[in-house]
Amino acid sequence: MTDRIGFVGIGHMGVPMTANLAAKGQPLTIYDVDVDRAKAHSEKIGAKAASSLAELGKASDIVVCMLPTGAIVRKVMETGLADALAPGSMVIDMSSSVPTGSRELHAYLAGKDIRFVDAPVSGAVPRATNATLAIMVGAENDTDFQRAEPVLLCMGDRIFRTGGIGTGHAMKALNNYTAAAGFAAASEALILGKKFGLDPETALEIMNVSTGRNFSTESTIGQNVLSGTFKSGFGLALLTKDVKIAAELSKELDANLPLVAQTIAWWERALEELGGEKDHTQAYEVWAKVAEGQ
Incomplete structure (x- = not known):
């Protein structure tokens, strides 16, 4: 039946x-x-x-x-x-x-x-x-x-x-942490490159045929960040929640891994400034302002 x-x-x-x-x-x-x-x-x-x-x-x-x-x-x-x-x-x-x-x-x-x-x-x-x-x-x-x-x-x-x-939920959090870290790293690279005089679109194109490519460089950043649309469909609050689950798992298992701890701090900074309803890709704007000392 x-x-x-x-x-x-x-x-x-x-x-x-x-x-x-x-x-x-x-x-x-x-x-x-x-x-x-x-x-x-x-x-x-x-x-x-x-x-x-x-x-x-x-x-x-x-x-x-x-x-x-x-x-x-x-x-x-x-x-x-x-x-x-x-x-x-x-x-x-x-x-x-x-x-x-x-x-x-x-x-x-x-x-x-x-x-x-x-x-x-x-x-x-x-x-x-x-x-x-x-x-x-x-x-x-x-x-x-x-x-x-x-x-x-x-x-x-x-x-x-x-x-x-619980392993399904652990895998989901770890996958989204990895994606969030990749987005943050690529964003920082483009922000630093722009400060030095590199064109962000050219820098992104080079990443995507080089070892720095990831899901964010191949899809999210070009379509939603450099275009200024910020409409990936994945909210900032939801991604931050998943990264926090991964960070808490690191603590619970006494792993105390540094990158996940720094990643959640960076995303929580964006969440605090923008609010959870914003698209997660708008975190780029927050981090760009930090790089300018704002």
């Missing part, structure tokens, strides 16, 4: 992800704190809308969460959803959550005979739209992974089994 899917969180990512689930024929019920928005979206894609978390739980065998933080996912579970789910149900957390928090949520749900998988994504809105997200999956066993995989394949085309519970 096909699992009935519930989905919590109709934000920038949730909208295209649910559209793809519905398009693949999954029996889908949606819940969002904005009930009217959930109803309108469900009607548009041919799904159902729940007016409460309890209603969603009763209508679902597998619930997917795509929410801003793991703390919100935990709150959703504790305020009606977990109690409404039948024993043997499954929760898939696709949010960017703290890995240790995922393990704690797994234990909480296990006490109610509810399975848990963490499955965060990479690819942002464009790849959510065309169902080509990369998805990192932490699962307790093969059975749980195999149950979650068909649902995940409706939203992504690269599914990676990363290990046990």
Whole structure:
């Protein structure tokens, strides 16, 4: 029998992800704190809308969460959803959550005979739209992974089994930390080059055929920074949150690595000056001002 899917969180990512689930024929019920928005979206894609978390739980065998933080996912579970789910149900957390928090949520749900998988994504809105997200999956066993995989394949085309519970969320944070460090390093190089008299576009072109190239030099900086558009679709608050998860993981594991500590400090500086709603690429402007002594 096909699992009935519930989905919590109709934000920038949730909208295209649910559209793809519905398009693949999954029996889908949606819940969002904005009930009217959930109803309108469900009607548009041919799904159902729940007016409460309890209603969603009763209508679902597998619930997917795509929410801003793991703390919100935990709150959703504790305020009606977990109690409404039948024993043997499954929760898939696709949010960017703290890995240790995922393990704690797994234990909480296990006490109610509810399975848990963490499955965060990479690819942002464009790849959510065309169902080509990369998805990192932490699962307790093969059975749980195999149950979650068909649902995940409706939203992504690269599914990676990363290990046990929390490893998906750890990998997501580490990937985004690496991306954030790469963006910061490339930004600093262009800022320094400009101060010395180098043309930023020429410098970027050279990086992209040399060893300094990374995702940011090949895509983000040219399209969003040098163009002045700053519309990558990935918010500053979200990226900073992921880098902070990586930095906290370094502390928790007594690694105390210096680069991740400096990277989170640099991104938090941009967040403090710009606010979380700004696109993450605008951090470049903050760092450029620092270089000018402003």
